[in-house]
Amino acid sequence: MASRHPLHEVRRPDFELGERHLRVVDLFAGCGGLTLGAAQAAHDHGLAIEVPLAVDFEQAPSDVFKANFPKANAHVAAVESYFDGAIGAEPTRTELNVSEQVGAVDLLIGGPPCQGHSNLNNHTRRDDPKNRLYLRMARAAEVLRPRVVVIENVPAVVHDSQQVVTRTTEELTRIGYRVAATRVELVQLGIPQTRRRHILLAVRSDALTAGLSVEDLLKFEPQNTHDLRWAIGDLEHASTDRWIDVPSRMSPENQKRIQWLIDHDELNLPNERRPKCHQGDHSYVSMYGRLAWSQPAQTITSGFGSMGQGRYGHPSQPRTLTPHEAARIQGFPDYFRFDAAVTRTQLSVIIGNAVPPALSRVLTTRLIALRVLDSDS
Ligand SMILES: C[S@@+](CC[C@H](N)C(=O)[O-])C[C@H]1O[C@@H](n2cnc3c(N)ncnc32)[C@H](O)[C@@H]1O
Incomplete structure (x- = not known):
């Protein structure tokens, strides 16, 4: 029997079903494109998804997130109100509470707002203070100590006047992560859209399978392209x-x-x-x-x-x-x-504003297959 078109599927898979769990924290979560991709990959491998924290400060995308992931602990709040400490400093009282409530995290994902460095906008806006939100991902990693961190953004983020990518890479390296970045053409992931994204991947050193480099993990399998x-x-x-x-x-x-x-x-x-x-x-x-x-x-x-x-x-x-x-x-x-x-x-x-789920699906699939992401290992 011919398999059904994946976009025509009207029945949501039971992403929460399974004995082993993939625990995902999504910051700047929007409606949950990145979470959906991680959930699809987990489901493909018999893992259930659990979202102990998702944060976005807009009500409308958060409502959509909640409608699609009813069991997620999704909050309408500013990310910097959850992760309010300086990078490198001792965790604040708020951060200690967040970390205690969230528990162990496999995957920390986030797509900080990119208006400040999108090529669709004026070039002079690259030093928009919003760009510094990118660095909150490094702080969240410092507080939560996930196995893997994925930060998604527009390719122009590398030209940001605040050098957020370099600074985030340095911070993540300092706290024990191996870091690599790449530019992904979404067409190559089977998305019929000429959209390019920048991906920063950080893997906690102890979670990196022997013989693997973090750069290897970013070498995606080519997918069928679609029109x-x-x-x-x-x-x-x-x-x-x-x-x-x-x-x-x-x-x-x-x-x-x-x-x-x-x-x-x-x-x-x-x-x-x-x-x-x-x-x-x-x-x-x-x-x-x-x-x-x-x-x-x-x-x-x-x-x-x-x-x-x-x-x-x-x-x-x-x-x-x-x-x-x-x-x-x-x-x-x-x-x-x-x-x-x-x-x-x-x-x-x-x-x-959504991130195509294929992005996190392909990456999470690779991370699970190579046993970097498997909460029981
Ligand atoms: C590019 S969208 C994220 C898309 C999402 N990651 C996905 O996978 O579909 C950026 C989101 O960040 C949210 N946002 C912007 N600044 C924020 C902040 N300081 N705290 C929390 N959310 C914020 C916006 O409301 C928006 O939904």
């Missing part, structure tokens, strides 16, 4: 009964633009058909563009419902991507519930 049709082809004429399948309303001008692209079999809108304020600026050729079935999508951001924010025109329909399609392109299977988001803007931000 856009694979991810959303079945949703081309989806019923709009559910909120998640309803596209954004478009202005009559934008409807004409996407219809023109479809009728003329063009992916890029000619200059004269763009709004006046966007004419002449060809650095953003993808704006007002149409996606191609046979290619990966561009990076999904919270603007996926707007022609003016990128190449988000549907390949064959006079509309932009629906939230459901954007979630699929991020690699979320249909069993992942986004209905806890209250407004459409929240839904778009949650989906656009």
